[in-house]
Amino acid sequence: MTITLDGMTWDHPRGRAPLERSIERYRRERPDVAISWTARSLKDFGELPLEALAERFDLIVFDHPFVGQAAKRGLLADLTPHIPADAMAWLDAGAVGPSWRSYHWQGGIYGLPIDAAAQVAAYRPDLMARAQRQPPATFDQLLQLARDLRSDGLWVGVPAVPIDAMCMVITLAANLGRPVPTDRAPFLEREFGLEVIERVRELVSLSHPASTRLNPIQMLDLAATSDEVAYIPYTFGYTNYCRPGVDKPLRFADIVAAGNVASCGTLLGGAGFGVTTRCRNVAEAVRYGLWLCAPDYQRTHYFDDGGQPGMLQAWTDPALDAQSDGFFSGTLRTLSSAYLRPRFAGYVPFFEEGGLRTNAFLRGESSAGALVDWLNDAYAAALRAN
Structure with missing residues (x-):
C-alpha cells in the first residue's frame, strides 16, 4: 500500500x-x-x-x-x-x-x-571596489559608508518592509547586548528602546529610497541585477546569489558591530x-x-x-x-551566535503588528516614543494572554 x-x-x-x-x-x-x-x-x-x-x-x-x-x-x-x-x-x-x-x-x-x-551582511564586491570603499566593521562606519556611497552614485540598501523592520530592531537590541527577553516584559527598556529605534531610523534615512518597500529577496535581487545597491547591512543570507553562473554575484559576511561583538545577536x-x-x-x-x-x-x-x-x-x-x-x-560566526526569538503562542501576531508600526515610523508616520510604548504595552499583553 x-x-x-x-x-x-x-x-x-x-x-x-x-x-x-x-x-x-x-x-x-x-x-x-x-x-x-x-x-x-x-x-x-x-x-x-x-x-x-x-x-x-x-x-x-x-x-x-x-x-x-x-x-x-x-x-x-x-x-x-x-x-x-x-x-x-x-x-x-x-x-x-x-x-x-x-x-x-x-x-x-x-x-x-x-x-x-540569520541576518547577515551582503555586498557587491565590484561596486565596492569601483567606489574604493571597504565593508564597514562598526555601526558608525556603516552610517559613514551610506553617506560616502551617495557621492559615488550608489546606495546602502536595507530591507525594511514591516517584518524586516521589526527584525532589524530585534537584531540591534541583541547586538547591543540587551536582547528582547523571551518570557517577560518589557520588550525594550524605554530609553534603550529609543536608542535602538533611532539607530534604525537614521540608517534607513540614509539608505536606498525603496528600502521600506523591499523584503530581503527583493533587495538582494535589486543588488544583483542593477548597479544601485553596493552594500546591505542586514539581510537574511541566500547562497543563491553567490553561486557560479550569477551575472552580478554578491558576497556575504558577518554583520557590523553595533555593540562590542560584531557577530553577536543577529536574528x-x-x-x-x-x-x-x-x-x-x-x-x-x-x-x-x-x-x-x-x-x-x-x-x-x-x-x-x-x-x-x-x-x-x-x-x-x-x-x-x-x-x-x-x-x-x-x-558562520554570525549564525553560530544568532539570537533565538520568542516563540510563545501569541508572539507572531504581536510581531506582525509591531512590524507594521515600525515600518510606519520609518516612513515618518509616528514618533519613536509612541512606537516604543506600543511595543512594550503590546508585548506585555501578548505574554499575559499566552
Missing part, C-alpha cells in the same frame, strides 16, 4: 527546489512512499497562520517563531518519539547555531533543521521541517525529514539542488564554501 505525504514549503528556489528534487531520489529508496510539495510565498511563510495549512498538508516547512502556537493548538506532531537515539545525537552535535534548538518547545520537538540562516532565520497532526504516518514523515537533514545528504544533494543546509558539516565543507564564494565561512 502506498504511503502519501503532501507537503507545503515556501516559494523560492532555496525552499522549493531541494524538496521537489528529493522526491524521486527518496522514492528509489522507499518505493512505497509518494511525496508531493506545494509552495507558498515568502510573506505567507512568515505570517500565514498554520491552522489552514495543518488541515490540508502532512508536512510543513515553517518558521520557528510559530512553534509555541503550533504546540498549544495541536497543529504539529511532537517528533520526539520518532527520532532514533543515533539521529538525536547527530542533530544535537551537528546543527548550525541554535537552529535545531529553535524547534524544541516545552519538552517537545516540532521541527527538524533542514535549512539555516535567527532558517526553516524547519514539521509534521502535522493530520498526518497518518508520522514515523515515515520523520524518516523522510531525517533523510533530508542527514549531514552527508545536506552537503551533497541538498546544496547541489539549490538548498541552504542546516547542518554544520555542510557549512564547514571547503568545497561548498568555494562554490558559494565564501558564503559559509563568511557568515
Whole structure:
C-alpha cells in the first residue's frame, strides 16, 4: 500500500527546489512512499497562520517563531518519539547555531533543521571596489559608508518592509547586548528602546529610497541585477546569489558591530521541517525529514539542488564554501551566535503588528516614543494572554 505525504514549503528556489528534487531520489529508496510539495510565498511563510495549512498538508516547512502556537493548538506532531537515539545525537552535535534548538518547545520537538540562516551582511564586491570603499566593521562606519556611497552614485540598501523592520530592531537590541527577553516584559527598556529605534531610523534615512518597500529577496535581487545597491547591512543570507553562473554575484559576511561583538545577536532565520497532526504516518514523515537533514545528504544533494543546509558539516565543507564564494565561512560566526526569538503562542501576531508600526515610523508616520510604548504595552499583553 502506498504511503502519501503532501507537503507545503515556501516559494523560492532555496525552499522549493531541494524538496521537489528529493522526491524521486527518496522514492528509489522507499518505493512505497509518494511525496508531493506545494509552495507558498515568502510573506505567507512568515505570517500565514498554520491552522489552514495543518488541515490540508502532512508536512510543513515553517518558521520557528510559530512553534509555541503550533504546540498549544495541536497543529504539529511532537517528533520526539520518532527520532532514533543515533539521529538525536547527530542533530544535537551537528546543527548550525541554535537552529535545531529553535524547534524544541516545552519538552517537545516540532521541527527538524533542514535549512539555516540569520541576518547577515551582503555586498557587491565590484561596486565596492569601483567606489574604493571597504565593508564597514562598526555601526558608525556603516552610517559613514551610506553617506560616502551617495557621492559615488550608489546606495546602502536595507530591507525594511514591516517584518524586516521589526527584525532589524530585534537584531540591534541583541547586538547591543540587551536582547528582547523571551518570557517577560518589557520588550525594550524605554530609553534603550529609543536608542535602538533611532539607530534604525537614521540608517534607513540614509539608505536606498525603496528600502521600506523591499523584503530581503527583493533587495538582494535589486543588488544583483542593477548597479544601485553596493552594500546591505542586514539581510537574511541566500547562497543563491553567490553561486557560479550569477551575472552580478554578491558576497556575504558577518554583520557590523553595533555593540562590542560584531557577530553577536543577529536574528535567527532558517526553516524547519514539521509534521502535522493530520498526518497518518508520522514515523515515515520523520524518516523522510531525517533523510533530508542527514549531514552527508545536506552537503551533497541538498546544496547541489539549490538548498541552504542546516547542518554544520555542510557549512564547514571547503568545497561548498568555494562554490558559494565564501558564503559559509563568511557568515558562520554570525549564525553560530544568532539570537533565538520568542516563540510563545501569541508572539507572531504581536510581531506582525509591531512590524507594521515600525515600518510606519520609518516612513515618518509616528514618533519613536509612541512606537516604543506600543511595543512594550503590546508585548506585555501578548505574554499575559499566552
